[in-house]
Amino acid sequence: MRILILSLAILLSPLPLAARDVAGRFDYYVLALSWQPAWCTRTGDGRDAPECRAGTGRDFTTHGLWPQYERGWPQDCTTPERDPARRETASMEDIMGSGRLAWHQWQKHGRCTGLSAADYYDATRRATAAITIPAVFNDLARPITLPPAVIEEAFLEANPDHEADGITVICRDGALTELRICLTRDLEPRACAPDVRRDCSQPRLLMEAVR
Numbered sequence: 001m002r003i004l005i006l007s008l009a010i011l012l013s014p015l016p017l018a019a020r021d022v023a024g025r026f027d028y029y030v031l032a033l034s035w036q037p038a039w040c041t042r043t044g045d046g047r048d049a050p051e052c053r054a055g056t057g058r059d060f061t062t063h064g065l066w067p068q069y070e071r072g073w074p075q076d077c078t079t080p081e082r083d084p085a086r087r088e089t090a091s092m093e094d095i096m097g098s099g100r101l102a103w104h105q106w107q108k109h110g111r112c113t114g115l116s117a118a119d120y121y122d123a124t125r126r127a128t129a130a131i132t133i134p135a136v137f138n139d140l141a142r143p144i145t146l147p148p149a150v151i152e153e154a155f156l157e158a159n160p161d162h163e164a165d166g167i168t169v170i171c172r173d174g175a176l177t178e179l180r181i182c183l184t185r186d187l188e189p190r191a192c193a194p195d196v197r198r199d200c201s202q203p204r205l206l207m208e209a210v211r
Helices: 001-010 038-048 086-090 100-106 117-129 148-158
Strands: 028-035 060-068 145-146 167-172 175-184 205-207
Touching: 028 038, 028 117, 038 060, 038 175, 060 100, 060 117, 060 175, 086 100, 086 117, 100 117, 117 205, 148 167, 148 205
Parallel strands: none
Antiparallel strands: 028 060, 028 175, 145 205, 167 175, 175 205
């Protein structure tokens, strides 16, 4: 009886993440858009990142396109697809800020899509192009503070095909850091799964000025 119970427990227990992370097996995407001024203050300035220099005029930049499960996400999958060439990662600098970030996103997330590197970058570019950045945030000339709900509402007004449960506002230490937008595998709007659908709970967020 003890052996039978143990066998049933093993069969019914969830598979470890490593066993589930197979390229091409996922449920939907998250498009992550970083508020570039906040990233520069926290990380980029310490690296003397070129995309953080004065006059670059970057507001929201693409952090990545991430495959998701309905609970959790795959990462670092094995894929038969070749890694991108340097020129392919460099070609993503206009929306991602740097080829280094594009390479990292391919390694951690792109390999799990089952797509080639070229197709993954193309999907990232198409997903980004389909999102309208609210005009009020373009070339933000001075720092402002506002509630997370107002940021979300501005994106919903600019992107009426999306729903509130499909856009998540991410913050850290009282500052806006990122927006996460949920998309189907065909890059159509959809609601985020519960583990992604957790907006920032802070009452007001700083949006630093665009450089």
